[in-house]
Amino acid sequence: MDVLTLRNVVKRYSNHIAVNDVSLNIPKGKIFGMLGPNGAGKTSLIRMITSITKADQGEIIIDGEPLNANHPTQIGYLPEERGLYKKMKVGEQLIYLARLKGLSQRQAKEKLNYWLEKFDITSWWDKKVGELSKGMQQKVQFIATVVHEPKLMILDEPFSGLDPINTNLIKDEIYEMNQKGTSIIFSTHRMEQVEQICEEIALINQGKIILEGNVDEIKNSYKDNKFEIEFDGKIPEDLLADSFTILEDSDKALVIQANEGHDSNELLKGLIDRGVQIRAYREILPTLNEIFIKKVGESNE
Amino acid sequence: MNSNISLIIGREYWTRVKSKTFLLTTFLAPIGIVFVYAVLGYLLTRGSDKQKNIAILDNAGIVSELAEAKNNLVLTLETKPLTELLEDYKEGKYDGIVELPALDIDDSKYSIIYHSDDPLALDEESTVRGLFRKDIRNFKVQAFGLDQNSLDKIDTDISLNPKTVKETEKEISNITTKVSSVLGGAVGMILFMVILIFGSQVMRGVNEEKINRIVEVLISSVKPLDLMIGKVLGIGLVGLTQFMIWGILLTVFSVIASSVFGLGSMETMGDMASNEGVKAVMENDEVKGTIMKVLKELASINWLLIIPLYFFYFIIGYLMYASLFAAVGAAAGDDINEAQALTTVVMLPLIAAFYIGMSAVSAPDSSVSVWSSIIPITAPVVMPIRLATDPPMWQIGLSVISCILFVVFLIWLAARIYRVGILMYGKKASFKELGKWIFYKG
Structure with missing residues (x-):
């Protein structure tokens, strides 16, 4: 009701x-x-x-x-x-x-x-x-x-x-x-x-x-496959290739976006297979603020 | 919904009636007026408290017989020269010396000298002047060799007595016209003041709610029309209350005042009048006669018809202008002073009504008076002024009907402006916008 x-x-x-x-x-x-x-x-x-x-x-x-x-x-x-x-x-x-x-x-x-x-x-x-x-x-x-x-x-x-x-x-x-x-x-x-x-x-x-x-559904539907990973070691270049893009790179953490047709499991599996020690892993959802600005911008056009 | 209107009326009424301003203006104003009268009365009668010995030195030789002492003035006709009298004054035998210098019969002015360090009180002064008026007149009549009898007949008292052509039971005297114009003038004046004072209170009240933004909370609970009507009626009741309290207080005070001060000063005034000579005494009788006639006229007015009509026009007039003022308050921006133009538009017919009304006091049957007592925007002020002069029933009837229709229309019009205006924050509205609001739906 x-x-x-x-x-x-x-x-x-x-x-x-x-x-x-x-x-x-x-x-x-x-x-x-x-x-x-x-x-x-x-x-x-x-x-x-x-x-x-x-x-x-x-x-x-x-x-x-x-x-x-x-x-x-x-x-x-x-x-x-x-x-x-x-x-x-x-x-x-x-x-x-x-x-x-x-x-x-x-x-x-x-x-x-x-x-x-x-x-x-x-x-x-x-x-x-x-x-x-x-x-x-x-x-x-x-x-x-x-x-x-x-x-x-x-x-x-x-x-x-x-x-x-x-x-x-x-x-x-x-x-x-x-x-x-x-x-x-x-x-x-x-x-x-x-x-x-x-x-x-x-x-x-x-x-x-x-x-x-x-709210959660909206955020999920606007997610753009971004992940934050903290790890020890080095990211293998061959894993990234054209499947993933690095958006931010600091010493211990990366913000990675999965390209079209790839997902987070693939990334995690690749890292584990290559013996990278993962300490933290998080999916980055867009904030409502970002969605708001994006949608308002679109509808004003 | 009706319970909401009564809640609104209650708030508008009690917050105002309990305010300091209301208590001050309602109770202090009449007390202030009475106090001023009391002080004036005291000051005027004070002079007669102490006996004063006055010497009269008649150098002109006009005084034949001294009038009786008045105002506690003890008068003595002296023949001693001024220098000796001044010695007497210094010794305290006299409080003052009135010196009548030689009289020039060709001069219409005559100055009397009063020798004293302590000037006479206001009423004493006029008593002294009055003492010699008759003597001087008689002196001049003799000097010119005139005949006293013919002289008395020269002054003619002219009066205009209207006589109806149509046969009516009621006889119209000139007193009738005077009584009704004074009555009409007073009623018209009060109506004008009431509408202006309480109408502008409505305007400020509406604007206050708009500036406060509380109006948004209020009209999410009540209809805008209810809010407006509640305010108009609440403030109207405040006005009625104030006038009733004033009426009661003034009656009470005037009874008290006349028993304490009033009678005393009335007596002295009567004395003064009789002191001015025979003619004045005659006038005094005439005054009494006039008062009797006025009372008779007042009694002959059809109060049973007129008083309900006064109330009717008071209510209608207030409703008309208060709702217009409410619309102005709603249309005005956050600074009500910017709304000058709007206020002027509302005030103009009211001021016009006041001036027409004042002219209707002297010409109650002129075509301007008749028509403006029927046209509803001016009728609430002009018709009450004419009522005491017995206008034809068809005119009263037409006026009442047109007023009722018009007030309904005005409330409707004001409500339409009001409900849009109170939600338009910021700038004041232009006349063009107001026009749109009236026809705006929803």
Whole structure:
């Protein structure tokens, strides 16, 4: 079952098409990465899912139902552009935002107590948001996003502006929410975070999805037969011939690419047969960053 | 969804009502006004605390009989020369000497000298001047050899009394016109101020949410229209609350003030008036008569019709302009001052309505007044001004209907600009873009 299905979704603005015929399935209970360069259409897509704007064409289906007025209370949205009322107190503000998400005054108070205790910030209740530092405000905003226990959480660049300690804190919370069954869409252009956190991704460029799938599968399908070998002794020239190419050569390690029609087993066997002492062997998979740059470059052409 | 609107109204209302600015303007403003009146009243009546002995030196020979002492001034007609009187002053027998110099009957001006190191209080001064007005007049009448009787008949009091051609039960007097224009003017002024003050609060509130970027979180929970309406209504309620508190406070304070200071100063004013001679006393009677007539006029106004209509125009006028201001706040960029052009467009009809309204005070039945009290963009200010002058029912009806239709249209229009504008970060929108937004679907 998918938590979110997009079918041929289109969003046009006066001079350009922000989302161009996007179809996508986001499985339930996963952390899904939505990647793309600035201006790719991520925010436009998210705004349609969160009912902020309406799609010009296509269907948005959440948990089996077409998008309707009840869905906003089941979605938690942390926008890239963070925003809170500066002059309002933390407690009042969180209660207000939680109640707009359908919680009663009492429920909101209970849930918020839980979260403020968890983040060890109960003393902030009567502070005005404007008196808090940026990082502190981000924590408050994160609580506002999760307090109503949404089925689907959409986090747009959730770590921007956070120090490493708070980044880890929020990251742990995201994992915990996911463990409890919340589906998460994580939108960013920071590839290393996606690699760490997400199981599935979709890569968007110029309003279209140009790559989609499981992170490991994508990496495997983009691997280009590169290996790193550490060994004692000397590489026999005859083994390399035209089967393998040396990309990097340092004293004790080589980065080798297998040419068309050859594989790593052949290399290993050759080395062992020739009595080379192998100390370490590793396949080098492309990083998402490399795939991202390559694919975006291709699709822009 | 309705519960969301009430949540929004609640936030808009309570954050404002609990703010320091609201408490200051709501409670301190009337206290300040009352305080100023109290101080003024005290200063004006203070002079009469101590008895003052004043010598009158009549070098002109005009005083026949001294009027009674007023304002605690004890007057003595002296015949001693000034030098001796000044000795008396130094000894403390007198607090001051009023010297009446020789009178030139051809001069319409006359200066009296007051010898003292301690000047007279404001009310005392006018009492002293009033003392001799009648004497000087009589003196000049005799000197010119005029007939007092004919003279009294020269001054003619002219009044214009309108008389209806059509037969009506209600008699129109000139008092009617005056009462209704003062009433209309005051109501129009208040409406204009309310719309301007609270309308621009709506604009700033909307723009604040846009600059804060909190609007994105909000409209992922509620519909933009709900958010806009909630804000407009919440701030409108703040306005109503403030006016109600002002009304209560001013009533309470004026009751207290008039019992403590007011009556005292009223008496002295009455005394002053009667001191100005026979004519003034007559005027005083006339004043009393006028007050009675004004009260009668006020009682004859159809309050049961007018007060609900005042409320109607207050609400409609506020809704119209507040939703336009909300659209401006949404269309403005991160610096609201850049939105001057947009604000001006909204303000122009309001200011025009105010000026037309003020002219309608004196000419409630001119064609400009009539039409601008029916055309909805100006009607909320102009019609209330005309209401006290009993405009024909068809005009009121037409005005009410056109206002209702127009306010629905304006809210729709504003909401369309609003929902696009609040998500457009950065630069302010041009008029061309606004036009596009209105017809923009989705």
